[in-house]
Amino acid sequence: MTRENLINLILAMLLLAVPVAANWLGQPFYVTLATRVAILALAATGLNLALGLGGLVSFGHAAFFGLGGYVAGILASHGFSGEPLVFGFSGTNQMWVIWPVAVVLAGLVGLAIGAISLRTSGVYFIMITLAFAQMVYYFAVSWPAYGGEDGLSILVRNQFPGVMTMRPMSFFLICYVILLTGIGLFAVIRASRFGSALQAARQNEVRVATVGIQPYRIRLTGFIVSAMMTGLAGALFADLNRFVSPSMLSWHMSGELIVLIILGGTGRLFGPLAGAALYVAFEYALGGITERWQFFLGLILLLVVLFARGGLLGLLAGRARHG
């Protein structure tokens, strides 16, 4: 087993062990904290497909995250009130319906945003993805039907067959399994022919075109898959908080996802999980001491960027290898 695999295994085990212990000690708050880590890690793993593998610095992934959240919120609110939504379908509180809807919608919006944004690159790409996400944000703010600026509450957490989702530990386990599945999917895609082309397009676009692969198509596909995974995380996040608001769509959220990846290690399989764990731990530990905890987070981010380019995983497991 390589050192990186060992560290990955330890990270996965820790994320499971902490809430199990907390639950046993009667501290459900820490279970919720771990759930937050798992969901943010899933969202960032989605972004890592575009950013880490494809080199596409999307500053608009909050659009997909929030979209997933609103899918959960809107379907649940219609399911509760019984008002028809579309085609006589009146919403649902079943997660196994909500998730595919969130994934498909995020993928479609990802197709639209990606198809236009990927015609640009570099700073322009960052700005145009930001602009699209802000459009979605202001749309949500100004749309009164689903709470507008105030957001939308989910009165009772959505259901999953055979699981008591209101119990923190049960909901954590759902998120944990989905996170591991998401990370597994990332690993499979990275190792595949498509993953090779996507990573090569990051390293040298001209080279990819010269062997006869159109970088645009490869990147667009990667961007869509990335949006889908982040969208699914958004649906879980709304259910965790039982609340969804435009803040899930804001550029702060997009930035936070990028920060998670940089903290953990760009393009690394468990980078997003390491980053999310670090971020939530800081938020909790420093947030208890000072309201200005983000100042210290900024300092740490600065140190990482200056001295530990590979993030936490780069420090622990050394440089990434590409075979």
Add this chain to the structure above:
Amino acid sequence: MADAVLEISGLVKNFGALRATDGVTLDLRPGEIHALIGPNGAGKSTLIHQICGTLRQDSGMIRFAGQDIGGLGVAQRARLGLGRTFQVSSLAPDFSALRNVMLAVQAKQGSSFRFFKPVMRDKGLIDAAMTILERVGLAARARVPAAELSHGERRQLEIAMALALQSKAFLLDEPMAGMGPEGSKSLTRFLDTLRHEAPILLVEHDMDAVFALADRISVLVYGRIIATGTVEEIRSDPAVRTAYLGDHA
């Protein structure tokens, strides 16, 4: 004339007031090495860019394998069988030599939208790439990242990638540049055999290599072809001597 693989006629490209390509007509026939020479700034790179599709010509025609390719993108031209190497090596630096060639092999197979099978356990893909690396003499360095290869090795790797595409024509942009005398000699021998696989348009400054390899030579000066002919014809052409060869010939 045998049917040319690559046929360029009346090609013009302007950059503002500068006419970088001035009515270039040129063809590449099966089995030949056609060398393109000219002093620095003659417009060789601009011409190569237009053939590959990174630059669009202002007017004129480019036909390749019986098809007008003047409006196609880089990737589409490559898919038709136009294999090129770069003046400054252009590789995926993080990938090993092997993975670079594997990328070309998968591109040739048109299989870049497969999401599940891991490439490093894909024996067919690896074997195909290794066979090509052996041909160019890089098999022992297969697992080394492209960024860590020597200059000469990177050139070999670029040729390997063009080979993997089973190209119908090779466009080699100064393959000898920066190679030592030994490297140049072995590369010359290699290119000599390569012409039977597909014709080569060779842009090169190394006159020893050009005279040893070329079936025909075209001389480009100020964006215009001032002479095309066999090695002997070019050597004895007075216009070429004054414009370019100096006392070398």
